[in-house]
Amino acid sequence: MKLVDKFTLWYLSATLIILPLNAYISYQSIRKEIDKATVERLMHVNERVAGQVKAGEPVSDHTQGCKIVVAESTADVPAGHVEVAEKSIKDIPELRDNDRKVIVSSYYNINNRLYKVTSADYVTRPEQILAGLRTSIMWKVVILLAFVILTARLVSRYVLAPFYSTLKKVQRFNLKTKQKLELPRTRTKEFNELNCFLEKMTDKAVKDYSSLKEFAENASHELQTPLAIIRSKLELLSESDIRGEQAHLIGDMQNAVEKLTRINRSLVLLSRLENNEYEATEKVPFSQYTRDALSAFCDLMALKSLRVKSHIEDEVCLHLHPSLADILLNNLLSNAIRHNQPEGAIEVTLNHEYLMVKNTGHPPTGPTAEMFQRFRKGSQCNNSIGIGLSIVKQICDMNNFEIQYHYASGLHIIVVNFPSEAAASKLLQNDERYLHEKIRQ
Known part of the structure; x- marks a missing residue:
């Protein structure tokens, strides 16, 4: 799996987890603000109605679209006290509705009498808020998926372009050419650190390769001379007047020298093979x-x-x-x-x-x-x-x-x-x- 695909899956997974949590928080916030605004409006309506009562003006059953009830109260509450209640009328079969009603009751001292002014209004149901949020989340997810899928690879080509450039140059790097690996600088800190590390590593690899190759060639060349001398001396010795036991020892030494020569040649060959000095051209x-x-x-x-x-x-x-x-x-x-x-x-x-x-x-x-x-x-x-x-x-x-x-x-x-x-x-x-x-x- 490519790096961009892993980041895309991680981003989409995080989004699918965060969106429902965000929807729940939005639902609670929207409901709270709606209720707060409704209560403030009903309190303002109650104050206006109390002013009408104090001025002796007739009070209508509805004010600003809200149901109004004004009555003297015998409750032992101070003037200015406000009561807020919520009532669901979904259990009333005649209405056949699930509306939610907010009721605000305010107490006023008018002409030394305690009046209770009550106003009520319908507010948005939780199901309606959730339905709107659900639709919004679905569209957000669809748009987000389409946008990420369509743009992820295009963006990754731009963001990861220095990485792919470095990768191609490293793949073409060859120790045998002994050319220094030069990588471009980018505005991404991590890519610059990677390029610096690769340049240092390849420089050291070129030096180590050159040293090892030189050592192998020198060792092979230097070993050939003493081996040739030993072989010639043994041949001269074998031609002299020697006894049977001495001839057997000389034969063992000649075999050992030949074996050492083969080992030397084979190790040099292995070194060249490991260094890829034999390239097939046809x-x-x-x-x-x-x-x-x-x-x-x-x-x-x-x-x-x-x-x-x-x-x-x-x-x-x-x-x-x-x-x-x-x-x-x-x-x-x-x-x-x-x-x-x-x-x-x-x-x-x-x-x-x-x-x-x-x-x-x-x-x-x-x-x-x-x-x-x-x-x-x-x-x-x-x-x-x-x-x-x-x-x-x-x-x-x-x-x-x-x-x-x-x-x-x-x-x-x-x-x-x-x-x-x-x-x-x-x-x-x-x-x-x-x-x-x-x-x-």
Whole structure:
């Protein structure tokens, strides 16, 4: 839900709560003012009638449209006393009305006699006031809803224009360009604070990125020289007159140096992947890349006596960087060979929806959910450095591919799904069902 919609709902909810309360207060105020004005008018009528009595003038039964009654009183009340009464005549069937009557009685001392002058008039019923307020509230709600719905988005475009401008610039911001993020100043205090924070944060991110990239490149470059020296010294040492035990130690050291070299290259590659240094500019013929990768590993597969099956559809093209396509295929195939068993099998399937690599092998010793984490191995293999599948996962995440791992009936199954998650899930379910059927047979 958009921010403007949330504010609109909040405003309408508050209005629907406040309007009935305001109507009740208005009703009480209007009724009180009507009664007050009626009482004041009747008191004025009573004073005028009392003046007529004092002057000896005849008094009419109606004065200024009000019923008048003048009579001597024996009540023990002081002169000037005023009584106000309210009478509803809705219980009188003959009138068939619900009118409300206000009666004002005033006491006057005229010629040493106490007179009671009473006047009465009809006033507006509460139902009439409520009916008018109800109609008014309904129209207010309708007009308010229409006005808010029609103008909320127009007003939000103006009010939130600086926010949307900032959002677009932040979305286009790229660390690799090393350009400073410049955001416009606005008259809204909160937006200015947000822009200042984003500018400081992006400036620090650019500096940190540059420092980290420089450190990774320098570390990789500096490590290559001592590794090359160690490798050459070990080769020279292995050519000298050494005993069998020394040769075994030298071989272990050479293996360790080669492993360290692979780790260094893989970590540099991961750093570049995380920094999005590989951008896909065009589609690559992934079918041909897969065939070339299988051809490159055919000697190694033959050395391990592995049976290879491939089902590769033609014209499978992916929006992927060419280097990443090679790395993805090489890591998946080398992982399938390394973790395979002698005289095992490898099956590669590629179509427009997914890439699937199956290989025989021992069950994974660790949790399969951690298979794509760095330095996590599914089985104890001395030749594995534990980064290959992490690189594959990073490549898939960069290109919105989904990768899944599954082990069933002695087969390691990795599926890289190109279009959607549903196809990969369905594939694994069908593959598992197929394997169970084979087991039953």
